[in-house]
Structures are given as C-alpha cells and as structure tokens.
Amino acid sequence: MAAAFLIGDDGSGSDGPRPLTADEASRLAMTRFRNYQAQGRAVTITVPGTAGELTVTASVDYRRKVGYGVVHGTGRARSSDGLIRWTPTSVRVRPMADAPAHAPASPPGPGWHERPLLSSGSALDTSLSIALGLGGDRPDNAELLAQNGAAWWGRERVDGRRLDIMAGPSSPDRSGTAGNVRYWxxxxxxxxxxxxxxxxxxxxxxxxxxxxxxxxVKPLPTATGGR
Structure with a gap:
C-alpha cells in the first residue's frame, strides 16, 4: 500500500483488530484504484507540527500525479499561507498574505517558487507525498494484504457515512512513516x-x-515553467 502509520484508539468503539474478511480485503485492495478511476479527488490534508498546524485544501489528480490547492496555518505565523502545487518530485509555492479558502481554478502566473519535494525531514512534504500515493492504476493484491497484517478495526460515521476502519499492512520502505495505515x-x-x-x-x-x-487540476501558465 502507499503509506504507513501508527495511531492509538480512535474512539470509534471498535471491536477490532481482527483479520479481514474476504469482502473487506477486496474493498481495501480496491480503494486506491477507486481514486485512480475517479481521475481525481478533493482532499483536505491536516498536518500537525510543534509550530502549529497546516491545512492543505486541494485537488489531487491521480492520473497525472499532481496536486494543487491552498495552504493555511493555524496557531503559527502566516508566512506559510498561499497556493501550493506538487508532484512526486517537486513543490511549487506562491505565498499570499490573504490566501483564499480555496485555490482559484486557474492558477495565477507569476510569483511561484519551486523546490524539490523532500523525502524526509518535512511533515508537510511527507503528507503531500502520501496524498499522491493514495491512487494506483490497478487494484492491490487482496490475498497479500491479509497475509501482511491488514486488519479490520471497527466502524465509524464520518459526515453521515458509515465507514469501515481498516489498517493496511506494514510498509517499512516508506520514508518518513512508521507502523500501519488506517483507511476509512x-x-x-x-x-x-x-x-x-x-x-x-x-x-x-x-x-x-x-x-x-x-x-x-490545470497546468500552470507556461511562463512559470510548471505543468
């Protein structure tokens, strides 16, 4: 699977963990492919930090592996606020003193700054990378998921939807993460x-x-050198 993490009890009153049923393993195996089938998804990424929280409100194109949105800081200086666009290898940011709630559908031209996406040492970059990795062009192997430690943890309502909480298998090769992923x-x-x-x-x-x-997600204006 794309990413891994370790958290404590989520307060859902679950009876897990327990091994996945065949149906649950099949759904977990399909979940990243569902995002790819949809072309893209709207996401809100909440990134913790000792200096305050960052929230990225964005769209992610899972076919082209590119995200675009707006960053807001909470409980921290607003120097991080602005537009953001990222791929598996690069991050482009456009600082804005009064960043809008949602990024404009057509990205503005001037003012972008590009840097490499860091593979470690940055909670923001790790989060952006994980978000891109939550789409795949084929289903995962349901049998391997179950064999490698995927589990059912419980059920919870999120925005009126009744969702199963499933822990993905361990992914020790993912830089910047530790433990298991949980999907709703x-x-x-x-x-x-x-x-x-x-x-x-x-x-x-x-x-x-x-x-x-x-x-x-639209391309950046040609003058910025973005895609």
Missing part, C-alpha cells in the same frame, strides 16, 4: 479518510476526501 472505507471501497503518523510528530496526519467540490 465505504461499502464500495471508496476511501473517505486516511490517518498517518509522521516521524517526529506527536499527532497523525489526517487526509479527508470529498470535503469540497473537486476542481480539475
């Missing part, structure tokens, strides 16, 4: 929440799906 998945295998524990952060990263309308 509906009866069709569509994911609505993911939580990931990032190294050096006391609280997990939370990625919520469908929190706002999905807006297709």
């Amino acid at each position: 998945i509906d009866s069709q295998g569509t994911m609505y929440r993911v939580r990931v524990s990032v190294e050096s952060q006391p609280e997990p990263v939370v990625i919520d799906f469908g929190t706002h309308p999905y807006v297709p």
